[in-house]
Amino acid sequence: xxxxxxxxxxxxxxxxxxxxxxxxxxxxxxxxxxxxxxxxxxxxxxxxxxxxxxxxxxxxxxxxxxxxxxxxxxxxxxxxxxxxxxxxxxxxxxxxxxxxxxxxxxxxxxxxxxxxxxxxxxxxxxxxxxxxxxxxxxxxxxxxxxxxxxxxxxxxxxxxxxxxxxxxxxxxxxxxxxxxxxxxxxxxxxxxxxxxxxxxxxxxxxxxxxxxxxxxxxxxxxxxxxxxxxxxxxxxxxxxxxxxxxxxxxxxxxxxxxxxxxxxxxxxxxxxxxxxxxxxxxxxxxxxxxxxxxxxx
Amino acid sequence: xxxxxxxxxxxxxxxxxxxxxxxxxxxxxxxxxxxxxxxxxxxxxxxxxxxxxxxxxxxxxxxxxxxxxxxxxxxxxxxxxxxxxxxxxxxxxxxxxxxxxxxxxxxxxxxxxxxxxxxxxxxxxxxxxxxxxxxxxxxxxxxxxxxxxxxxxxxxxxxxxxxxxxxxxxxxxxxxxxxxxxxxxxxxxxxxxxxxxxxxxxxxxxxxxxxxxxxxxxxxxxxxxxxxxxxxxxxxxxxxxxxxxxxxxxxxxxxxxxxxxxxxxxxxxxxxxxxxxxxxxxxxxxxxxxxxxxxxxxxxxxxxxxxxxxxxxxxxxxxxxxxxxxxxxxxxxxxxxxxxxxxxxxxxxxxxxxxxxxxxxx
Amino acid sequence: xxxxxxxxxxxxxxxxxxxxxxxxxxxxxxxxxxxxxxxxxxxxxxxxxxxxxxxxxxxxxxxxxxxxxxxxxxxxxxxxxxxxxxxxxxxxxxxxxxxxxxxxxxxxxxxxxxxxxxxxxxxxxxxxxxxxxxxxxxxxxxxxxxxxxxxxxxxxxxxxxxxxxxxxxxxxxxxxxxxxxxxxxxxxxxxxxxxxxxxxxxxxxxxxxxxxxxxxxxxxxxxxxxxxxxxxxxxxxxxxxxxxxxxxxxxxxxxx
Numbered sequence: 001x002x003x004x005x006x007x008x009x010x011x012x013x014x015x016x017x018x019x020x021x022x023x024x025x026x027x028x029x030x031x032x033x034x035x036x037x038x039x040x041x042x043x044x045x046x047x048x049x050x051x052x053x054x055x056x057x058x059x060x061x062x063x064x065x066x067x068x069x070x071x072x073x074x075x076x077x078x079x080x081x082x083x084x085x086x087x088x089x090x091x092x093x094x095x096x097x098x099x100x101x102x103x104x105x106x107x108x109x110x111x112x113x114x115x116x117x118x119x120x121x122x123x124x125x126x127x128x129x130x131x132x133x134x135x136x137x138x139x140x141x142x143x144x145x146x147x148x149x150x151x152x153x154x155x156x157x158x159x160x161x162x163x164x165x166x167x168x169x170x171x172x173x174x175x176x177x178x179x180x181x182x183x184x185x186x187x188x189x190x191x192x193x194x195x196x197x198x199x200x201x202x203x204x205x206x207x208x209x210x211x212x213x214x215x216x217x218x219x220x221x222x223x224x225x226x227x228x229x230x231x232x233x234x235x236x237x238x239x240x241x242x243x244x245x246x247x248x249x250x251x252x253x254x255x256x257x258x259x260x261x262x263x264x265x266x267x268x269x270x271x272x273x274x275x276x277x278x279x280x281x282x283x284x285x286x287x288x289x290x291x292x293x294x295x296x297x
Numbered sequence: 298x299x300x301x302x303x304x305x306x307x308x309x310x311x312x313x314x315x316x317x318x319x320x321x322x323x324x325x326x327x328x329x330x331x332x333x334x335x336x337x338x339x340x341x342x343x344x345x346x347x348x349x350x351x352x353x354x355x356x357x358x359x360x361x362x363x364x365x366x367x368x369x370x371x372x373x374x375x376x377x378x379x380x381x382x383x384x385x386x387x388x389x390x391x392x393x394x395x396x397x398x399x400x401x402x403x404x405x406x407x408x409x410x411x412x413x414x415x416x417x418x419x420x421x422x423x424x425x426x427x428x429x430x431x432x433x434x435x436x437x438x439x440x441x442x443x444x445x446x447x448x449x450x451x452x453x454x455x456x457x458x459x460x461x462x463x464x465x466x467x468x469x470x471x472x473x474x475x476x477x478x479x480x481x482x483x484x485x486x487x488x489x490x491x492x493x494x495x496x497x498x499x500x501x502x503x504x505x506x507x508x509x510x511x512x513x514x515x516x517x518x519x520x521x522x523x524x525x526x527x528x529x530x531x532x533x534x535x536x537x538x539x540x541x542x543x544x545x546x547x548x549x550x551x552x553x554x555x556x557x558x559x560x561x562x563x564x565x566x567x568x569x570x571x572x573x574x575x576x577x578x579x580x581x582x583x584x585x586x587x588x589x590x591x592x593x594x595x596x597x598x599x600x601x602x603x604x605x606x607x608x609x610x611x612x613x614x615x616x617x618x619x620x621x622x623x624x625x626x627x628x629x630x631x632x633x634x635x636x637x638x639x640x641x642x643x644x645x646x647x648x649x650x651x652x653x654x655x656x657x658x659x
Numbered sequence: 660x661x662x663x664x665x666x667x668x669x670x671x672x673x674x675x676x677x678x679x680x681x682x683x684x685x686x687x688x689x690x691x692x693x694x695x696x697x698x699x700x701x702x703x704x705x706x707x708x709x710x711x712x713x714x715x716x717x718x719x720x721x722x723x724x725x726x727x728x729x730x731x732x733x734x735x736x737x738x739x740x741x742x743x744x745x746x747x748x749x750x751x752x753x754x755x756x757x758x759x760x761x762x763x764x765x766x767x768x769x770x771x772x773x774x775x776x777x778x779x780x781x782x783x784x785x786x787x788x789x790x791x792x793x794x795x796x797x798x799x800x801x802x803x804x805x806x807x808x809x810x811x812x813x814x815x816x817x818x819x820x821x822x823x824x825x826x827x828x829x830x831x832x833x834x835x836x837x838x839x840x841x842x843x844x845x846x847x848x849x850x851x852x853x854x855x856x857x858x859x860x861x862x863x864x865x866x867x868x869x870x871x872x873x874x875x876x877x878x879x880x881x882x883x884x885x886x887x888x889x890x891x892x893x894x895x896x897x898x899x900x901x902x903x904x905x906x907x908x909x910x911x912x913x914x915x
Contacts (some may be wrong), residue, residue, distance in 0.1 A: 037439060088624055096623055098363050099437060099565060103620035110612040152335050227447070230440055267455035274444035281429045281437060291673075356878050488774060495773035496784060499752075503760045506749035513709065513743075514829050515735035515764025524770060633751060 004137045009260045015144040017214070017252025018151035022206035023229035024236070024244035026199025032175040032239030033195050035094070039101040040081055042226020043108035044200050048074040048207035049123065049217045050116060056124035063126045071204040078200030079193060087189070105226075120218045123211035130212050143212040150209065154202060162241065165221065167194050175239060180206050188243035192280060228273040235280050237290020246288060308638050327475045338543070339587050341475055344482035345539045347579040350563040351489050351572055352532030357561075358569035358633075359493055360525040361505030363439045365380060366426070367445025367560050370419040370530040371537030372453060372552035378413030378538035379466040379547045380459070381406040385469050394464060395457040408470065412481075412538040419534025420527040422449075427523040446554045453549040465548025472542050481539060485532050490572050491526065501525050505570075559586075562619045566629050574631035662687040662863045663708070663739075668717035670703055670887075677703040679887040681717070682742050685831070685880075690857060690864045692874045694898075695884035696907060701867045702744060704884065705833055708743050710734040721831070725730075736764050740829035742820045744836045744867075746838055750809040753865070754819055756798060757808055758791040761826035787908070791826060797859065798822045814845050825860060834866035838873050846870055883907065 023045060030038040051073045055066040085104040089097045099257050129143040162168035167190070174181040174191050210225075212215065232251045236243025251273055259266050280287060326332045326340065349367055356364045385405050388397055396402070406414070422445070430441045453460045460466070472478070492498050500521050503511040511517050541547045559582065567578030589611045622629065634640055665683040669676065676699040685691050693701050707727045708719055710731040718727045726734050740761075749757050766773075766787075768780035792881050795801045800822060803811060808819060817837060824832055837853070838846045850873050857864055868874045875880060875895040883891040883898055885907040898904055 035436070037436070085620065085624070092627065095357065095361065095363055095569065096627055099561065099623045100620060102365070102561065103616060103623060104560065106555065107613070107616035107620060109555075110609060110616045114610055114613050224447075227440060227444055231444070234437065234440075268451060270452050271448045272450055274441070277437070277441060277444065278426075278429045280434060281441075285433050433878045452769065492770065492774040495770070495776075495780075496759070496766050496768075496787065497770040497773055499756055499760050500763045502756070503749050503763075506751060507747050509711075509749035510743070510749065511760070512731045513735060513741055513747075514761045514823065516733045516760070517730075528770075615855060 005151070006260070007142075008140070009139050009256050011138070011144055013141050013251070013253040013256030014249065015147045016147040016256060017249035018227050019206050019210050019247075019248075020225065020232050021151050021245040021248030022154065022202045022209075023225055024232040024248045025155070025202050025241055027230045028233035028236070028238055028241060028244040029158075029171075029195045029199055031233065032244060033171065033178075033192060034086070034096055034097075035178075036086065036101060037230060038199070039098075039105040039226070040085070040108060040198060041203060042222030042224075042229070043105050043112075044074055044081070044222070045076055045203040045207050045210075045225065046112060046217075046219065046222030047077055047108060048204040049221065050112065050121070051204075052208055052211055053217055055122050056126075057122075063124070066124075067208055070208060071201050074200045074204035074207075075197050078196040078203075082192060082196045087192075108164075109219050109223070116219065118219060120216040123215035123217050125215070126208075126212055129209070141212070143209050147209050147213075150205065151245065151248075152203065155241065155261065158198060158202075158241050161198065167191065171195065197244050200218050224270055228270075231273045231277045233287075235276060235287055237287030240289045240291075243287055243289035304329070306487065323475055323479055324402030337475060339583065341478040341543050342540075343580050343583040344475075344478040345536045345543065346559070346563065346583050347576050348480050348485045348539070349533050349536035350560045350567070350575045350579050351486050352529040352536070353560045354564045354567070354569065354572065354575045354593035355489050355501075355532075356525055356529035358564055358571070358575075359498065359505060360522065362431070362499040362522060362526060364442045364526060364529065365439050365554070365557050365561070366423070366446050366530070367455055367533045368552045368556040369442070369449040370423065370533035370552050371556070372446070372449045372547075372549075373419040373422055374412070374415030374534030374537030374539075375395060375541035375552070376453060376466070376537075377418055377534070377546045378411045378541040380471050381411040381414070382408050382470055382542070383466060383468050384470070391467055392458075392461055395462070397461075398458045408472070408542065412535060415538040416531040416534040419537070420531040423527040423530030424523060428525045431522040431526065432519055443554055443557075445550065446557065450549045450552055450554075453552070460549075463549060465546055467546045469541050469545045469547070471545050478539055478543065481535065485535065486572065486576060489528075489532065493572065495526070497521070502570075538617060558616070558619070562615065562622070564629075565619065565622050568629035568631035568633065570633035571629070571631035571635055574634075576628060577630060577636070586611070586615070660687050662684060662722060663865065664720040664723075665704070665708065665716050666720065668704070668707055668714045668719065670700070670707055670712055673716045675887075676887055677708065678714075679883075681884075681887075681889055683882055683889070685863060685865050687863050688857075688861070689879045690853065690866070690877050691880040691882070692878035693865065693867050693884060694869075694871075694874055694880045700887040701884055702835060705741065705867060708734075709739060709833065715866040732764065735827055735829070736826065738830035739833065740824035740827045740831075741833040742817075742824055742835055742837060746816050746820055746837065748808040748816060748820055748823070751807060753803040753805050754795070754811070755788075755791060757823050758794060758826045759787060759820060761823045762787045762791060764827060770835060777890060794822060794826055798825075798856075813840060814848075817841070817849075818843055819855070821852075825856065825862075829862070831863045831865065834864065834868075836869060838866055838870045841870075846873055849873065853877060 023041065025039050027038060029040070030036060037257055048070050051070040052066055055061045055069050056063060061069070081104055085100045086097060089100055129141065130195045131142050132139050133142060133145060162171055170181070171190050171194065173184070174188060228251060229248065232247035233244045234247070235250060236245065236247030254272050254276065255269050258272055259269055315553055326337055349371060353364070353367050356362050380401055383391060385403070388402055426441055426445050430438050454463050493501070500511070500516050503514065503516060504518060504521060509519060544551070563578045563582045564575055566582060567574030567576070631640070661684040663683070663685040665681055668678060668681045670678040681704060691753065693704060695701055696816070703712065707714045710726070710729050710733065713728055718725055720726065721737055721739060726737060748842065749760060766783065768777065768783055772780045772813060792804070795804055798818060800815070803815065808816065811819060821834065838849050841849060853864060854877065856862060881893065881895060881898045882889060883904050890903045890907060891901040
């Protein structure tokens with residue numbers, strides 16, 4: 001293998017990893033607060049990609065306006081999801097909420113299939129993002145290069161919100177102890193809504209960047225990234241935002257390295273995440289940066 | 298007292314009578330006196346769905362573990378039956394792209410043995426996933442099992458010399474009688490019923506109710522969780538094996554993880570923790586999926602719907618139904634109860650009360 | 660002879676030390692109590708003894724065998740059973756089922772022979788049921804056997820939880836605030852109940868309790884915990900007059 005090819009793949013790995021990281025933040029925050037695997041998160045990501053297709057191809061909007069609309073629409077969808085599928089079950093058994101999450105996810109997938117058909121749609125070609133850039137002998141698209149930076153910047157924004165703002169303090173309180181926080185008069189609904197707003201907008205940004213890399217939009221495109229990103233969150237330590245980003249990077253790199261060095265196993269690329277999950281659960285179930293949580297008896 | 302004994306005897310007679318009708322209907326269908334192939338196939342599919350759903354309820358409804366691996370365990374059972382029951386002489390025609398692995402290519406097993414082997418392999422897979430995942434809080438089981446069923450599908454697509462890849466395996470011998478499906482279904486349901494009403498079944502329920510208390514009462518959580526999970530997987534594998542012989546063909550797309558959601562809907566509808574509810578719901582959902590077909594374009598794969606390939610209003614309704622059930626009718630048809638004459642009696646009484654607005658007679 | 664020995668046990672969570680160098684010896688056949696202000700680390704001590712937590716330091720002996728590091732179910736099998744501060748019954752199951760479940764740990768048949776109702780398993784199940792019925796009879800819960808656990812009145816739920824612990828054939832019973840939420844007459848009844856079961860089942864009882872009347876009346880030895888430290892031990896009178904105990908309780912404005 002040439003050094004150029006390696007560098008190219010390295011850049012790809014980092015780029016994919018940062019896309020995973022964007023989605024993983026949403027999973028880790030929702031899990032941290034509600035102890036819920038938000039199965040529908042990947043489907044919000046999918047819907048965001050469709051929103052982009054419609055606003056740019058069908059409504060011929062410029063990409064930056066399209067992007068804003070997509071983020072707003074995804075946030076709306078995320079809030080709607082929380083309102084209809086999760087909030088009514090807040091005091092229900094855990095199993096019911098999980099089933100509701102599965103139901104919501106399956107509903108969005110089926111709705112997309114029904115409305116947009118299962119035939120893949122082309123993602124709009126946003127020139128600013130897809131333009132190739134040559135560095136030495138390596139040729140990369142703009143989106144590949146900027147994705148890691150976007151992710152790092154957004155990570156800092158999220159960290160700022162959770163650590164430095166009032167609502168962030170409330171979020172941390174709720175994730176430490178839901179019941180006590182509720183008794184202390186923290187507006188739980190507001191905290192949860194904020195979590196979904198942050199998660200959904202990151203998923204929307206992720207979808208835009210993803211689309212310029214893999215320009216094919218399908219109803220089930222969110223399923224695999226969704227599962228993988230939850231695993232990335234577990235790998236980083238569930239509930240820990242920085243951990244989720246780290247987990248996403250590691251997962252992306254692992255996949256690309258498999259494809260690069262063990263080409264005969266390329267077909268098993270999607271299986272790696274689950275192997276990692278099993279290893280993490282065996283070796284360090286709290287994840288890389290997670291804290292040990294003790295159950296109250 | 299005498300009246301009670303009398304009542305009991307009448308109920309027993311009615312039960313025997315209903316069982317006889319059921320047997321008679323199946324015999325008539327089986328001997329092609331009534332119904333057509335389509336009805337027979339749907340009913341056989343119902344029997345298979347019953348096995349898998351009841352086994353899923355054992356894990357999710359009775360033990361309180363959120364497993365979503367049914368499609369994967371079914372795939373293991375289905376591929377085991379497919380690999381070992383296709384007659385040796387037709388194998389080269391099936392594996393025309395990539396020749397079958399030479400060792401497997403020489404083994405042909407009777408259906409019953411392949412079926413049980415499939416169940417055992419599924420149980421083994423469950424134990425292997427269960428060991429890392431079930432030691433901890435079972436939260437991650439849902440993701441691990443979903444992932445597992447995807448891995449199984451990926452392996453089936455890629456390991457061409459064993460599974461024939463995306464082409465699938467055709468020419469699986471079909472069963473001569475509906476009793477294969479209904480017989481296995483009845484036996485499976487009875488076994489799971491007996492298990493749940495044994496000391497081990499009570500331990501499972503204890504884990505569902507309160508893990509910490511169960512452990513404090515001396516129940517080894519890990520052992521019992523793995524046990525329940527593996528037994529559930531065994532029967533899902535059996536269901537998969539039957540499905541392979543019903544369809545006479547297997548291919549990886551039949552075991553997309555969304556298939557598991559069918560069973561999830563069934564156990565939610567029937568009641569998490571009710572075997573009779575699950576049996577009724579299996580019938581309702583399988584039949585319902587067929588009836589709802591007029592909402593949709595024609596399908597090819599007998600109820601195993603793959604949303605990627607067709608636009609489906611049916612599946613939108615289906616998923617909406619799952620949500621409505623869990624949001625508004627969390628207990629489903631029977632909750633944690635079993636169907637009994639008492640339940641039916643109470644149900645009618647309640648109905649009567651509502652209509653007349655008067656207190657009914659107990 | 661001491662049935663339970665806690666030796667130099669320290670339990671830390673992150674930087675917080677919940678229990679610090681605790682030493683306790685409970686004599687066989689006696690009723691002893693662990694008291695202390697809220698947050699003193701009493702329940703943590705119980706959780707260490709029953710295996711819910713593995714202590715940061717120190718060991719726990721039961722009948723002179725080390726049980727530190729064993730999982731809760733293994734410890735229960737050895738003969739220590741407990742109740743919980745906030746009742747943890749199997750809520751949606753019947754009273755009888757709650758008791759039967761506590762018998763499961765001694766089962767000899769495997770799941771196959773139980774499922775297929777082998778003669779020896781049927782015999783075992785029958786014995787289990789007889790034993791459970793007898794226990795319910797002795798504790799006066801017989802009439803409630805088919806009631807769903809969470810539908811019982813509060814006092815009966817407490818009683819059922821103790822009955823369930825007894826059904827494990829425990830030698831040592833740990834009661835975590837058995838009188839919590841009870842009125843004075845119920846508390847009185849509880850104290851004779853505890854005496855009775857101790858004699859009837861040859862138990863040793865170690866309990867956490869806030870009702871001082873109850874503690875002073877029935878415990879033969881009392882340990883006082885404050886901020887994770889053992890500050891006093893002895894008979895009711897000795898403890899009552901210990902200045903450090905008075906200080907600990909008055910300091911946090913607790914109605915001792």
